[in-house]
Amino acid sequence: MPPLPGPDLPALLGLLDLAGIAVFALSGALLGAQLRQDIVTMGFFALVTGLGGGSLRDLLIGAPVFWIHDPRLAAVCLGMAIVAWFTPRRPWEEDLLNWADALGLAAYAVIGTGKALAYAVPPVPAVLMGVITACVGGIIRDVLAGRPSILMRRELYVTAAALAATLACLSQLAGLSTSIGWPVAIAAGFALRAMA
Amino acid sequence: MPPLPGPDLPALLGLLDLAGIAVFALSGALLGAQLRQDIVTMGFFALVTGLGGGSLRDLLIGAPVFWIHDPRLAAVCLGMAIVAWFTPRRPWEEDLLNWADALGLAAYAVIGTGKALAYAVPPVPAVLMGVITACVGGIIRDVLAGRPSILMRRELYVTAAALAATLACLSQLAGLSTSIGWPVAIAAGFALRAMA
Amino acid sequence: MPPLPGPDLPALLGLLDLAGIAVFALSGALLGAQLRQDIVTMGFFALVTGLGGGSLRDLLIGAPVFWIHDPRLAAVCLGMAIVAWFTPRRPWEEDLLNWADALGLAAYAVIGTGKALAYAVPPVPAVLMGVITACVGGIIRDVLAGRPSILMRRELYVTAAALAATLACLSQLAGLSTSIGWPVAIAAGFALRAMA
Numbered sequence: 001m002p003p004l005p006g007p008d009l010p011a012l013l014g015l016l017d018l019a020g021i022a023v024f025a026l027s028g029a030l031l032g033a034q035l036r037q038d039i040v041t042m043g044f045f046a047l048v049t050g051l052g053g054g055s056l057r058d059l060l061i062g063a064p065v066f067w068i069h070d071p072r073l074a075a076v077c078l079g080m081a082i083v084a085w086f087t088p089r090r091p092w093e094e095d096l097l098n099w100a101d102a103l104g105l106a107a108y109a110v111i112g113t114g115k116a117l118a119y120a121v122p123p124v125p126a127v128l129m130g131v132i133t134a135c136v137g138g139i140i141r142d143v144l145a146g147r148p149s150i151l152m153r154r155e156l157y158v159t160a161a162a163l164a165a166t167l168a169c170l171s172q173l174a175g176l177s178t179s180i181g182w183p184v185a186i187a188a189g190f191a192l193r194a195m196a
Numbered sequence: 197m198p199p200l201p202g203p204d205l206p207a208l209l210g211l212l213d214l215a216g217i218a219v220f221a222l223s224g225a226l227l228g229a230q231l232r233q234d235i236v237t238m239g240f241f242a243l244v245t246g247l248g249g250g251s252l253r254d255l256l257i258g259a260p261v262f263w264i265h266d267p268r269l270a271a272v273c274l275g276m277a278i279v280a281w282f283t284p285r286r287p288w289e290e291d292l293l294n295w296a297d298a299l300g301l302a303a304y305a306v307i308g309t310g311k312a313l314a315y316a317v318p319p320v321p322a323v324l325m326g327v328i329t330a331c332v333g334g335i336i337r338d339v340l341a342g343r344p345s346i347l348m349r350r351e352l353y354v355t356a357a358a359l360a361a362t363l364a365c366l367s368q369l370a371g372l373s374t375s376i377g378w379p380v381a382i383a384a385g386f387a388l389r390a391m392a
Numbered sequence: 393m394p395p396l397p398g399p400d401l402p403a404l405l406g407l408l409d410l411a412g413i414a415v416f417a418l419s420g421a422l423l424g425a426q427l428r429q430d431i432v433t434m435g436f437f438a439l440v441t442g443l444g445g446g447s448l449r450d451l452l453i454g455a456p457v458f459w460i461h462d463p464r465l466a467a468v469c470l471g472m473a474i475v476a477w478f479t480p481r482r483p484w485e486e487d488l489l490n491w492a493d494a495l496g497l498a499a500y501a502v503i504g505t506g507k508a509l510a511y512a513v514p515p516v517p518a519v520l521m522g523v524i525t526a527c528v529g530g531i532i533r534d535v536l537a538g539r540p541s542i543l544m545r546r547e548l549y550v551t552a553a554a555l556a557a558t559l560a561c562l563s564q565l566a567g568l569s570t571s572i573g574w575p576v577a578i579a580a581g582f583a584l585r586a587m588a
Contacts, residue, residue, distance in 0.1 A: 037543075037544065038551070040550050040551045040554055044523075047520065059255055059261075060251065060261050061264055062264075065451075065452050065453075068452055068513055069513065069517075071515065071516040074516050074517050074520055120265075121265065122265065122266075123267065124267040124270050124271055124274075125263065125264050125267055128270055131240075139340065143339060143340070144531065144535070144541060144543055145544070146544070148342055149342075151340055152231065152237070152340075152341070152342070158236050158237060158240060159234070159236045255457075256451075256457050256460055257457075258457070258460075316461075317461065319463065320466050321459065321460050321463055324439065327436075335536065339535060344538055345538075347436060348427065348429065348536075348537070348538070354432050354436060355430070358432055
């Protein structure tokens, strides 16, 4: 897990964080499978999608990159590639994945903003760090796959991340406990994404 | 403003720096508008184009990323996206933007080289840092938009940046004051770009 | 040369390192030539292909980027662009380049893994750093050129890098001297790539 910004972080978010990496990694691996790539390329897509956004955030704010010294995170991504490799396609799969992706998106945006604020980044760049955490892994995945990125295709994708990140930042500026502000921000981002 | 390399920096360059970010951000936002994207994606393109090159330069030379702790810079980029959103297209617009872009390109190449030299980077990599500062934001913008990058389309784009960066580096190695060497380097890069 | 992980590094590897940069840079420059680009863009492709993977590795593990303070490395890449510019195409060229590329790929994967381990990165991320060192320069080159990346085209490319990196990591964990473990790892990665 990346270093998180405070001791009153709801335990729910710790779980969401690892679950978010797994869901994003799975979406990358499944794209690799759709493109008829082998397990190695599926693993590459899983890693890029699951870890790319948080890596760029950490580089920009000057934090140690969160997955370099915690080998479990890369292992989770590679594990999801193996899961995707062995799982036959099922009709309900895409729906489930979309819901999980929407939850991961909102959670990542909030966690990224919280980490940036914990590193004394001012509000506007901190919100941008949340958006980067949530969206950049998927954007790199799409660029590598040579298809139009989520940036161009689904307008409420970046917007939902921006909403969740903004609410997380405002609630923290207003002095709200993260155990109240963060779940509200995640729910709002998730709801906006689910509407799309 | 990014930390700049010395006290004798002409005030003109400080203005060019902020103006350069604004012009590059505007070009990104306008591309988003041409691609019929919403305001959020236009803002994303504005940020990437305005801040991408300098961010990569700072990561490579080990400097704190210039816009993370100065919230005005990201705000300027987002402001340009709003300007682009509300401004009706005008026939003279593209011409004006091209001239401003040429000026921003040359100024950025010089500023990037100066910052790298101030961080004790040797001449050849320092010139490359100037080129990266000037060109990488536009390259990422083009890759994200799925169109051939400036690298491939307009041969004198990177060349003009390389000329400005090289002259800035040579003038500094020759001991010239930046208040003489930098405007000359910018003018030369601008002239070469304007010829294309 | 990038700082290398230990005093018992075979001298052969020091040469392979510089030779690897040169070969990768040449492959980038030749792609630029095929795309009928000018010398400046060929130089850009040479730099990205030769230095891109190692740059990302160094950023992720928190090391100073290896070519910023050693101007010879960027100069070698630019020199290869000039070589590619002046050399007429020859029929045997592509074959020779493919063999050299396979050797560079395996050597880079091993060197990248060794450097990560020397920076106390745990085994799984360290192997990934080897793969990144070997493959990311070529991936960025392909994305910039707007063609399907090596990730998608040639399945045994990333796989060969992963094999060499894994063997290098295992041999180091098993306490083997790098003067035995590294050549074996390089030979295995090279053999797998050569089979493709």
